[in-house]
Amino acid sequence: MRSVIDMITPTTQFTSSSTIGVHEPIHQISMWDDTFGGTINPNTDVCMITQADAKLADMCEYASDRSLEASGDNQTAKSISDKVQRRLAQNREAARKSRLRKKEYVKQLESSRLKLAQLELELERARHQGSFIGGATANVGCGSVNSGIAVFEMEYGHWMEVQQRKNSEIRNVLQSPLGDVELRPLVEDVVEHYCNLFRMKKDAARADSFYLVFGLWRTPVEQFFLWIGGFQPSELINVVLPQLEDLTEEQKAEVCKLRHSCQQAEEALSQGIDKLRETLAQSITTLAGGAGSYSSQVVSTMEKLKSLESFVQQADHLREQTLRRMSIILNTRQAAKGMLAFGEYFQCLRDLGSLWAASPRNFSI
Amino acid sequence: MHYQAESYGNYYASTVRQSAAVDPLERVVRLASGSAVVIFSLSTCCMCHAVKRLFCGMGVNPTVYELDLVPRGKEIERALMRVLGGGSSVPVVFVGGKLVGAMDRVMASHINGTLVPLLKEAGALWL
Numbered sequence: 001m002r003s004v005i006d007m008i009t010p011t012t013q014f015t016s017s018s019t020i021g022v023h024e025p026i027h028q029i030s031m032w033d034d035t036f037g038g039t040i041n042p043n044t045d046v047c048m049i050t051q052a053d054a055k056l057a058d059m060c061e062y063a064s065d066r067s068l069e070a071s072g073d074n075q076t077a078k079s080i081s082d083k084v085q086r087r088l089a090q091n092r093e094a095a096r097k098s099r100l101r102k103k104e105y106v107k108q109l110e111s112s113r114l115k116l117a118q119l120e121l122e123l124e125r126a127r128h129q130g131s132f133i134g135g136a137t138a139n140v141g142c143g144s145v146n147s148g149i150a151v152f153e154m155e156y157g158h159w160m161e162v163q164q165r166k167n168s169e170i171r172n173v174l175q176s177p178l179g180d181v182e183l184r185p186l187v188e189d190v191v192e193h194y195c196n197l198f199r200m201k202k203d204a205a206r207a208d209s210f211y212l213v214f215g216l217w218r219t220p221v222e223q224f225f226l227w228i229g230g231f232q233p234s235e236l237i238n239v240v241l242p243q244l245e246d247l248t249e250e251q252k253a254e255v256c257k258l259r260h261s262c263q264q265a266e267e268a269l270s271q272g273i274d275k276l277r278e279t280l281a282q283s284i285t286t287l288a289g290g291a292g293s294y295s296s297q298v299v300s301t302m303e304k305l306k307s308l309e310s311f312v313q314q315a316d317h318l319r320e321q322t323l324r325r326m327s328i329i330l331n332t333r334q335a336a337k338g339m340l341a342f343g344e345y346f347q348c349l350r351d352l353g354s355l356w357a358a359s360p361r362n363f364s365i
Numbered sequence: 366m367h368y369q370a371e372s373y374g375n376y377y378a379s380t381v382r383q384s385a386a387v388d389p390l391e392r393v394v395r396l397a398s399g400s401a402v403v404i405f406s407l408s409t410c411c412m413c414h415a416v417k418r419l420f421c422g423m424g425v426n427p428t429v430y431e432l433d434l435v436p437r438g439k440e441i442e443r444a445l446m447r448v449l450g451g452g453s454s455v456p457v458v459f460v461g462g463k464l465v466g467a468m469d470r471v472m473a474s475h476i477n478g479t480l481v482p483l484l485k486e487a488g489a490l491w492l
Contacts, residue, residue, distance in 0.1 A: 261475050264422050272415025279411065310412055310453070310468075317469050321476040 127151045127203075148207025153217050155200050159193075160350075166190050167343040170336050180332040187335045190343075191323050198316040201229065209309040219353025228269065228315035233322035234262040236342060240326070243341035244334050254329045258322065265318050273311055280304050366421060368429050389437070389444040398462035400428035401489035405445055405457040407433050412468055413456040419471070423481075425489045427458075461487030 126147035170186050205212045212229040215222060225231070237259045247255070283301040286292065327335045397403045402420060406413035408431045420427045432438035432455065446454040449467055458465045460483050465471055474480040484490040 257478065258476065261478070264419060265472055265475055267422055268415045268419035271418040272411050275414040276411040279409070304411075307411055311415075314412070314415075314468055314472060318472055318476065321473050325476055325478075 123147060123151065146207055146211075148204055149211055152200055152204035152207070156197075156217055159197055159200065163190075163193060163343065164347070166193060167340055167347075170340050174333070174336055174340070183336050184332045187327060187332060187339060190339045191327055194323055195320055198320050201316055202313055205229075205309045205312045209306075209312050212312045213308060219350065219357055221353035221356050222349055225349065227266065228273065229312050230315060230319060231346075232266060233319055234259050234266060236319075236322065237262065237326070239345050240338040240341050243337055244330070246334065247330075251329055251334075255326075258325055258329065262318070262322055269311060269314055269318070273308075276304065276307060276311070366417065366427055366429060368431060389440040390448070393441055393444055393448075394462075396430060397459035397464070401425075401461060401487040402427035402484070403459040404429045405441065405455055405459075406431055407442075407455050409433065410455055412453075416456040416458065416468055416471060419475070423484070423490065425484060427489075460484060460489065 166186070166189060170183070170190065173183050173186060201212055211217075215226045215229055218226070225235075227235075237255060241255060280301065283297065283304060287294070287297045287301060326338060330338060393405070402425055404413070404416060404420070404427045406417070406429050417427065417429060430438075430441075432442045435441070442454040445457050446452070448464070449457065453467070456468055456471075458467075458471050460480075465474060465480070465483070471480065474483070481490065
C-alpha cells in the first residue's frame with residue numbers, strides 16, 4: 001500500500017500549516033530551486049516581484065556597468081541606483097521570508113512523515129493484538145478508533161475477494177475433464193481459507209465481541225440469518241445437502257448424524273448465551289438498585305460481558321469442525337460441489353443484502 | 366444432573382478427612398472416576414452452563430462439581446488450569462474417568478462422532 005507520504009511532493013501546496021488534517025492543493029509551483037526566492041504563498045505578488053527583480057537585477061548590473069562607463073549624467077545614474085538599491089533590499093527581504101517559509105514547510109512535512117510512520121507501526125501492532133488505539137478516548141462518543149475492528153474490516157474485504165476467486169477456480173475445474181487429483185488441493189485450500197476467517201474473527205472478538213456477535217460488518221439481510229456472528233452449521237448442511245445427488249446411504253446417514261450433533265451443540269451454546277443475558281440482567285438490576293459496592297459490581301458486570309468473546313470463539317470453532325467433518329464424509333467431487341454451493345449461497349445472500357440496502361424504501365403508510 | 370456442592374454424601378465426606386494432605390490433582394482424578402460423566406464447573410460460568418445443557422440435551426446425567434461452592438475448590442481450579450495449559454479452568458469434562466477436555470475439545474469430539482461412543486462405553490448413554 002502506497003503510503004500517503006509518497007503522494008505528498010514538494011510541488012503540491014497546502015493551505016493549512018498547523019495540522020495534517022485538511023489540506024487543499026491549490027497551486028502547483030514547479031520551481032522550488034529554479035526561482036530565486038520561490039514562494040509558497042501565491043497570495044502575495046512576491047513571486048512576480050522576485051521574477052521581475054531578477055530581471056531588474058540583470059538590468060541593474062548592466063546599468064551599473066553602463067554607468068561606470070558613462071561619465072555623463074551622474075544625477076540620473078545616482079537616482080536610478082537608489083531606486084535599484086531599495087528594490088534590491090526589498091528583494092533580499094522577500095527572499096529571506098520565503099526561505100523561512102520554506103523551512104517551516106519542510107519541518108511540517110518531516111513531522112507528518114514521522115507521525116505517519118508511528119501510525120503505521122501502531123496499526124501493525126494492533127493487527128497482531130487486536131487492541132484499541134488511544135484507549136483513554138475510546139469511550140468518548142463515536143469518535144473512537146478501534147484499530148482491531150478497522151483491521152478486521154479491511155482484511156474481510158480482501159478475504160471475500162480471495163474467496164470468490166477460489167470458488168471460480170473450483171467451478172472451472174469441476175466443469176473441466178480434470179480429476180480429483182487437481183480438485184482435492186483446491187477443496188482443502190477453501191477449507192483452510194474459512195479457517196483463516198475464523199482466526200481473523202478471533203482476533204477481532206478480542207477488540208469488540210459485540211461487533212462480531214451481531215455481524216456489524218454485514219448487510220442487514222445477512223444479519224437476519226446470523227447465529228452468534230456467522231452461519232449456523234446445521235443450516236450449512238441444509239443448504240449443501242440438496243446439491244449433492246450422488247450420496248451413498250452411508251454418507252447420507254453420516255451427514256444426518258453430523259447435522260443432529262450440530263443442532264445439539266448449537267442449542268447448548270444458545271442456552272449458554274441466554275444464561276449470560278440472564279445473569280447480566282440481574283447484574284445490571286443490582287447495579288441500578290445501588291445496593292452493595294458500585295465499583296465491584298461494575299467490575300463483575302464487565303467480566304461477564306467479556307465472556308461473550310468465548311462464545312464467539314466456540315461458535316467459530318463449531319463451524320470449523322463442521323466444515324472439516326463434511327470434507328471427510330464427502331468425496332473430493334462432492335466436497336467441491338458442496339463448497340461451491342455454500343459459496344454461491346453466501347454470495348447471493350450478500351448481494352441481496354447490498355441490493356436491499358441500496359433500494360429506495362417507501363415510507364408512506 | 367446431580368450437584369456435589371452442598372450435599373456431599375458419604376463418598377465426599379470420607380475424602381474430606383483424607384484430603385488435607387492430598388494433592389489437588391489426585392482429588393480431581395478421584396472425583397472424576399466417581400461417575401460416568403463428571404463436569405468441573407463454576408456456578409457463575411455461562412460456558413459451563415452450555416456444556417451442562419449439551420449433556421442434558423443428549424440424555425446424559427452428569428455429576429457436576431461447582432468449584433466455587435466446594436471446599437478448597439480453588440486448588441482444584443488451579444490444578445485444572447495447569448492440566449489444560451492456561452486460559453480458563455472450567456468447564457472441564459471427564460467421561461469414564463478419562464479427561465475429554467475443555468469446551469472446544471468436547472465440541473470437537475461431539476462433531477467428529479467420538480463423544481457418543483465414549484458415553485456409551487462409560488454407561489452414560491443407552492441406545
